[in-house]
Amino acid sequence: MFKNHKYYVGHHSDDLVFGYTKRTNGISNYPSESFNMALYIGDDSTNVHHHQSLLSEEIGFDRESFVMPVQGHDNHVYEVTKNDCGTNIDILTDNIHNIDALYTYDRDVLLAMNYADCTPIYIYSVENSFIGLVHAGWKGTKKEVLKKLLDHYDGDLNDLRVVIGVTINSDYYEVDDNVINETFKVPDHAVKRIGDGKYLLDLKAVNKTEALEYGIKEEHIHVTPLGTESDDFFSFRLEKGNTGRALGFIGRKTID
Secondary structure (H helix, E strand, O other), rough: EEEEEEOOEEEEOEEEEEEEEOOOOOEOOOOEEOOOOOOOOOOOOOHHHHHHHHHHHOOOOOOEEEOOOOEEOOOOOOOOOOHHHOOOOOOOOOEEEOOOEEEEOOOEEEEEEOOOOOOOEEEOOOOOOOEEEEEEEEHHHHHOHHHHHHHHOOOOOEEEEEOOOOOOHHHHOOOEEEOOOOOOOOHHHHHEEEEEEEEEHHHHHHHHHHHHOOOHHHHHEEEEOOOOOOOOOOOOOOOOOOOOOOOEEEEOOOOO
């Protein structure tokens, strides 16, 4: 499902593309020669625009078709239309704020968000043009942001496919009692106690469980083993915040 391309790992067919950008082959200093895709970390915006253009050429979506929110680590959902194209691509604006889940029924629109450990979740219908993208860190996962997005699909759940993407894997994601508490429904198989008040958390497993609870069939859920602990990707946790951000994205083209 996640094939290796020059600037990203992901899926690319005639009408559907989704993926997650790599850290290599770029010109940013976050760190050196990295493919940073975020405008908000102090990088020169011309670097980010250059990377956007390179990705655009590879996936066949114009930069002007990209739509990005300003994320809030919450569970708010926004419906994107073609009128939103270009939002927060050249510069950050006051539009689409505190949003961590996007969906659209419009084609020729690329939904996009920044990541550096949190879980990108891609949703698409095999029967209509619906696509969705979720940004699920532990806060958004705790607030069931994936389920909030699925609430907005008006078709048969059996038509949906859910792909859980590149995330920091559990062996590298240590959390404490502030995360693992009685208000966070974490299945037993998704958490491992490693010491006094310390745990290893599997965000992929939690979000897969939430998809199953919502009614998505297991055979319609794909979980990639790829993790941000790899040198191919940015990791906010492992690099102590001194790093760039990837772009998770999904879009559907008009087929003539």
